[in-house]
Every structure is written in C-alpha cells, then in structure tokens.
Amino acid sequence: MTTRVLYLIACAAGPTQYVGTGVRRAQEAGWDVCLILTPSAARWWNDRLGELKELTGHPVRSQYKLPGERDALPKAHAMLVAPLSCTSLNKWGAGIADTLAIGLVSEGVNMGVPTVAMPYFNRAQGAQPAVARGIADLRAQGVVYLDGAEGYEPHPPKRGNPEHFPWERALGAVDAALREAG
Template sequence: MTRVLYLIACAAGPTQYIDDGVRAAQATGWDVCLILTPSAAAWWEPRMQELVDLTGHPVRSRYKLPWEQDQLPKADAMLVAPMSCTTLNKWGAGIADTLAIGLPSEGVHMGVRVASMPYFNQAQAAQPAVGASIAALRKQGVMVLDGPGGYQPHPPKQGDPKAFPWRQALDRLDA
C-alpha cells in the first residue's frame, strides 16, 4: 500500500529546491502531494508543470471552491518544510488563512501524523512569538523539528537553502 505525504512548503529559501524534497520523499516510498503557500507558488509559477510531472498530482496553493472536488488523495502524513517564521507564528496562533496552514491545522486533530521543519535565521528566531508558537504546535501534537536533531536557525544572510536537510525531516517523520 502506498503512503501519501502532503509536502507543504512556504516561501523560504529551500523551496526553490522543493523538487529535491519531493525526490527525497519519493525515494523513501512516499506518494508526494505538494502544497505551496501562495507566495511559494509564485516562485514556481513559470516551472509549475515540472512539479506536477514530478509528483503526478496537481500542485495546490489555495483552498478549493465549494463546488470543486478534492484533487488529492487522503494524506497519511504531512510535512511542513521548509516552514517560514511567518507560517510558524500564524499556525501557532490558529490562523489558517492559507491551504498550507489549514491542512496541517486540521490534520493533526484528525489523527494525521504532522511534522514541520523550520527554515529561518537567528534574528527571526529571537522573536518572542517563535517559542510560544512552537510550544503551541507541540501541545497539539505537531512534531516541530527545530534545534538539535532538527533545523537550527542560521545567522542572518548566511543560510544555505540548497543544503536543507530533507532526508533528516523525512527520517524523523517516519520514526
């Protein structure tokens, strides 16, 4: 039986390499459905068909309209990666104004395994809301992969988006 992963990506540096994340998940046996925040979708707009071809599914970035049918199979797990500071804080506050936040917000309370791995810098991580948002997500059962064993914030202007640890996030999701 094929396992379905919703890979949910925000407008953070590694999203320019989301195809690497898709391939890493596929290599570990996941059928990957890709959901992008509206800003992340804009980054990929000229090359969106590449992602559709790679996943075999439509790439979603907005809520469906009431008369539209679901286009994706049901998720067995969700990985929000890379998760931006903005998405972290909106999600932690319960603001599900994008599909990329709404799906894991509901999913974790419907028995779907949900993990997230942030990607932002140390200055953003110093915001008091960050710790509160991480605590709020963990309290709900979201596996937030930050700090040791996850993604550690990088110094401002010194991130390496190409080196985002997709495989580490997938391994932790599978653990």
C-alpha cells in the same frame, strides 16, 4: 500494500527553491508526494508549476478549492511542513488558517494525521517572542517540531544555505511519527 501519501507543504523560505529535491527524496523513501505551497511560495514556482506537477503526478495546490469542487489530492497518511517559514509558524501557532497550506495542517494534526515541521529561518527572526509561543503551541497539539540538533538550527541573518536543507532528517522524522501513530 497501500501507497503511503505524504503532503509536503512548503512555505516561502529559501529551501523551497529546491523543493524538487525534497520531493525526490520522499519518493525514494516510498512516498506518493502531494505538494502544497503557500501562496508566496507558489509565486516563486509560478512559471515552473508544470515541472512540479510532472514530478509528483498530482496538481500542485496553493489555494483552497471552491465549494462543490472535488478534492484533487488523495488523503494524506502524514504531513511534512518543510521548509516552515517564520511567518507560517506564527500564523499556524496562532490558529490563523488563511491559506490552504496552513489550513490543511491545522486541521490534519487535530484529526490524528502525523504531522512534522522543520523550520528554515534566521536567528533574528527566531528571536521574536511569537516564535517560542508558536513552537510550544504546535508541540502541544502533537506536531513534531524539528529544531536544534534533531532538526534545523536557525542560521545567522543573510548566511543560510538553502540548497543543503536536511530533507532526509525531516523525512526520517515523518517515518518515525507514522510508526508511533500506529
């Protein structure tokens, strides 16, 4: 049996402080996890990237590779963007792939890789008109965007609970998307 490879892509949002929990939950579900961080999220882990590399068994990526460099990660069977920040949502929806994290999913979803996104931002951020447009654009491309009762409901400003991010719900959606893709 081939090991399933999951690209877990984490943005600079509160639950990224606890991304190790998401990695462990995915591993418990049978995934070989490759962790990709946005540059801002990588700064949060800068002094502890070795910890995440040891946990995943892969380099933690946050930058594009140089021309001529080999890919450091195995090919993904599925991608999960969690937590997805408001900034990364808006950039991704607009097709701005200026980071490795957004570049991978922008390309992957359009190459048939099952892609799931679960946001984490507050209601004030979510009220921006660009958010609704970004969500609609991602869904039109086939991204499974988990919000509301099936995902994450934006919290009141300054009242989030990042330690209790619903990783299991996100991973369940990844499994469902992979089954649906055949």
